[in-house]
Amino acid sequence: MLKIxxxxxSYGAAQVLRGVSLTAQxxxxxxxxxxxxxxxxxxxxxxxxxxxxxxxxxALEGTLLSDLPPHEVPKQGVGYIPQGRRLFGELTVxxxxxxxxxxxxxxxxxxxxxLEIFPRLRERLGQRADTLSGGEQQMLATARALALRPKLLxxxxxxxxxxxxxxxxxxxxxxxxxxxxxxVLLVEQRVDAVLDMADRVFVIEMGANRDEMDRATLRADPGxxxxxxxx
Amino acid sequence: MDFGPYLMLAMLEGAVLASVLALMASGLSLVxxxxxxxxxxxxxxxxxxxxxxxAVTSFIGGGPALAFIAAAILAPLLVGGLAAVADMxxxxxxxxxxxxxxxxxxxxxxxLQQATLMTYGADARPVVPPFNHRxxxxxxxxxxxxxxFYFPWGLSTTSYKLFVIGAAVVLxxxxxxxxxxxxxxxxxxxxxxxxxMATAFGxxxxxxxxxxxxxxxxxxxxxxxxxxxIQQAHYLMGGDALLLSFIVVIIGGxxxxxxxxxxxxxxxxSDGIISVFFSPTLAKxxxxxxxxxxxxxxxxxxxxxxxx
Ligand SMILES: Nc1ncnc2c1ncn2[C@@H]1O[C@H](COP(=O)(O)OP(=O)(O)O)[C@@H](O)[C@H]1O
Ligand SMILES: [Mg+2]
Numbered sequence: 031m032l033k034i035x036x037x038x039x040s041y042g043a044a045q046v047l048r049g050v051s052l053t054a055q056x057x058x059x060x061x062x063x064x065x066x067x068x069x070x071x072x073x074x075x076x077x078x079x080x081x082x083x084x085x086x087x088x089a090l091e092g093t094l095l096s097d098l099p100p101h102e103v104p105k106q107g108v109g110y111i112p113q114g115r116r117l118f119g120e121l122t123v124x125x126x127x128x129x130x131x132x133x134x135x136x137x138x139x140x141x142x143x144x145l146e147i148f149p150r151l152r153e154r155l156g157q158r159a160d161t162l163s164g165g166e167q168q169m170l171a172t173a174r175a176l177a178l179r180p181k182l183l184x185x186x187x188x189x190x191x192x193x194x195x196x197x198x199x200x201x202x203x204x205x206x207x208x209x210x211x212x213x214v215l216l217v218e219q220r221v222d223a224v225l226d227m228a229d230r231v232f233v234i235e236m237g238a239n240r241d242e243m244d245r246a247t248l249r250a251d252p253g254x255x256x257x258x259x260x261x
Numbered sequence: 262m263d264f265g266p267y268l269m270l271a272m273l274e275g276a277v278l279a280s281v282l283a284l285m286a287s288g289l290s291l292v293x294x295x296x297x298x299x300x301x302x303x304x305x306x307x308x309x310x311x312x313x314x315x316a317v318t319s320f321i322g323g324g325p326a327l328a329f330i331a332a333a334i335l336a337p338l339l340v341g342g343l344a345a346v347a348d349m350x351x352x353x354x355x356x357x358x359x360x361x362x363x364x365x366x367x368x369x370x371x372x373l374q375q376a377t378l379m380t381y382g383a384d385a386r387p388v389v390p391p392f393n394h395r396x397x398x399x400x401x402x403x404x405x406x407x408x409x410f411y412f413p414w415g416l417s418t419t420s421y422k423l424f425v426i427g428a429a430v431v432l433x434x435x436x437x438x439x440x441x442x443x444x445x446x447x448x449x450x451x452x453x454x455x456x457x458m459a460t461a462f463g464x465x466x467x468x469x470x471x472x473x474x475x476x477x478x479x480x481x482x483x484x485x486x487x488x489x490x491i492q493q494a495h496y497l498m499g500g501d502a503l504l505l506s507f508i509v510v511i512i513g514g515x516x517x518x519x520x521x522x523x524x525x526x527x528x529x530x531s532d533g534i535i536s537v538f539f540s541p542t543l544a545k546x547x548x549x550x551x552x553x554x555x556x557x558x559x560x561x562x563x564x565x566x567x568x569x
Contacts, residue, residue: 078461104463112461118454121447129451132444133463178462 031056031213032077032182037086039069039076046072048238049086054182058229059204059214063259069237070217071113074186077215078110079103090182104133109180113187113217115171119160123151126159126170130177144173147203165196172203182213189220201227221259225252233258266400266416268534275533277422277491280429281484283525285502286509287436287518288480294516295453295473297359298352301366304503305373306344306478310336310485311494312377315386329391329490336486337479344478345471352474353467370499377496390490394420425487432483433522440518449473453516504545505532508552514562523564 032054039047046069054060062070075081077088079100088096095103104110109130118126131141145152148169154162159170168188175183185204189197204227208214218224224231225248233241233255241258248255289303313336318328347369355361397417399410440446452459452469460466484502485494492498509528513520528548535544555562 080457080460099465100460101463101465104461110461112458116455116458118451118458120454121450125447125451128447129459129462129464132448174462 031091032215033087033089034073034077035087035089037073037076037088038084039072039081040084041072041081045084046237047076048236050234050237050239051086052232052239053230054213054215055229056181056213057208057211059208059216059227061224061228061231062215062217062234063219063224063231063255064234064240065259068234070234071186072237073234074110074112074184074215074217077103077184078108104178107134107179107181109175109178109183111168111171111175111183111185111188113190115167117159117162117167117170117174120158122156122158123162123170124155126174127151127177130174133178136177136179140177140179144176147176148173148199165192165199168192168196168200172200176203176207180207180212182215183207184215186217187219188216189218189223197223221252221256224255225249231255263400263413266398266413267537269398269400270416270418271534271537272530273418273422273533274537275530276426277529278533279526279529280426281488282502282505282509282529283433283522284429284487285481285484286506286513286521286525287433288477288484289506290510290513290516290518290521291449291480292474292477293510295449296352296357296470298357298362298474299359299366300474300477301363301503302347302369302373303366303477303481303506304499304501305370305377306340306481306499307485307502308377308494308496308499309340309343309373310482311388311489311492311498312381312485312496313339313482314486314489315388315494316381318388325389326391329388332388333483333486337482340482341475341479345475348471348474349467353470357470374496374499381494381496383496385493385495387493388489390419390421392420392424393490396420396423421490425491428487432480436480437518445472505548508548510562511552512555512563514565517562517564520562520564524562 034050034052037047037050038045050073052062062073064070072081076083077095079095079098083096087094090106090108093106095106118129127141127144130136150166151169151173154166159167162170172188188200192200201223204214204216228248229245231243231248232239235258241254243255285303285307289300292298292300314332317332317335318325321328321331351365351369352362355365395417396419397412400413400416402409402411440450448464448469452464452466456466505528509524510521512528513524532544532548535547
């Protein structure tokens with residue numbers, strides 16, 4: 031589904047990603063781990079085309095995303111839930127969802143489906159996004175990304191700073207998407223959550239691949255993952 | 262004329278100025294709000310609107326009304342198109358860098374001004390208003406016989422001036438509806454709020470910028486079309502208009518449409534009143550002083566949100 035090979039990304043003169051390779055399969059949860067500053071968010075942005083690669087390639091189902099203009103990447107079915115949510119704060123809940131729907135021509139039925147998943151958002155449709163609570167904002171960021179019917183869903187630390195009840199809501203959404211055949215790429219700091227959900231884990235360190243584990247390996251040797259992260 | 266009627270006359274003149282200013286400054290504010298570009302060439306788009314109105318009305322026959330309608334449609338479209346092209350060939354190449362775009366739009370200002378001088382010439386040329394009835398205005402007074410109406414000599418306006426005020430109100434209401442209700446307006450606001458996330462949801466930010474720059478210039482051109490039957494078209498007319506627009510936009514808060522309107526009314530009305538009672542120079546001095554005060558005590562403008 032998603033295939034990244036030998037990716038270099040720099041901010042000006044500072045190279046942050048060094049030859050990173052990664053794959054994510056449809057109907058699987060692929061977790062990306064690494065310490066703070068390892069380059070996880072940078073990798074997510076590079077997939078979205080928001081940072082130009084210096085070398086390497088990013089392909090989705092054989093289409094070279096790295097050759098497309100950035101605004102064409104989401105139209106290929108890549109949904110992005112960025113770190114810190116990044117909602118359109120002065121727009122209403124309804125308008126934020128509307129922008130997600132516009133990306134790939136989502137209709138009223140899809141909108142209805144999203145509001146079924148997140149009933150809290152339905153009660154707040156006319157409210158400005160920046161007046162929502164943290165959990166509600168994360169729901170909205172998720173709804174906005176699901177509104178483009180993603181084939182590939184990128185989640186960058188979606189549970190950061192959320193209450194347990196809200197974390198569970200996000201977890202259920204992730205599992206549902208996986209079961210529907212979406213390729214999920216999840217950046218997550220909590221090792222337990224990763225051990226519970228991941229079909230495959232990639233660990234990066236200082237912008238380079240450090241380790242890769244499939245589900246069986248994870249189960250057999252959870253200490254290996256903890257060791258990389260120093261926890 | 263007594264003080265009361267005289268004040269009313271001054272306020273009417275002020276309202277005409279405020280209307281034109283509100284239109285023009287909304288364009289400037291829109292461009293800054295969405296693109297973070299301070300467009301120093303904005304006054305030239307206003308000038309081009311007036312000059313094109315002259316050109317269109319001189320070449321199209323069929324009476325002043327028809328010619329004016331044609332000018333009001335064609336001039337903003339042509340100027341807006343020109344601005345969109347300028348965006349794509351100049352501003353886009355500068356990556357919309359705030360400092361470099363200021364220098365670039367200064368260059369654009371001189372190019373447009375000198376090109377107009379070379380083709381249109383240095384003369385001020387009039388445009389015939391589509392209609393221009395003189396309307397005497399009544400005044401009320403407490404006399405011995407109670408309340409009485411009369412028409413003071415000299416207290417009058419023209420139907421065209423009233424039309425300018427009405428047209429500006431309608432156009433600004435339409436702009437507001439466009440920004441808050443239409444899909445294109447939603448896309449522009451999303452781009453304004455977070456260009457990167459707009460891109461991540463399929464919005465072609467550079468095309469939005471070209472459109473916004475075009476719409477902003479079109480608003481200035483429309484203001485130019487509206488004013489030219491009152492003021493004549495001249496290749497240097499953009500300078501004062503630009504200064505007043507900046508004053509309005511700074512006082513109102515850059516990027517805030519509501520603030521821009523309120524500030525335009527404030528500046529337009531006080532300019533009208535002070536010009537009539539004292540002198541136009543004093544009016545400009547006070548307006549500039551007001552800007553200085555706002556910049557010192559409330560740099561985000563009267564209506565600007567958080568200081569960005
Ligand atoms: N906009 C930026 N400009 C320059 N350097 C950046 C920028 N964003 C992130 N970095 C640097 O890139 C590295 C990776 O950051 P990031 O991808 O955010 O890490 P992570 O998400 O894994 O915590 C860090 O060293 C960070 O300081
Ligand atoms: Mg990060």
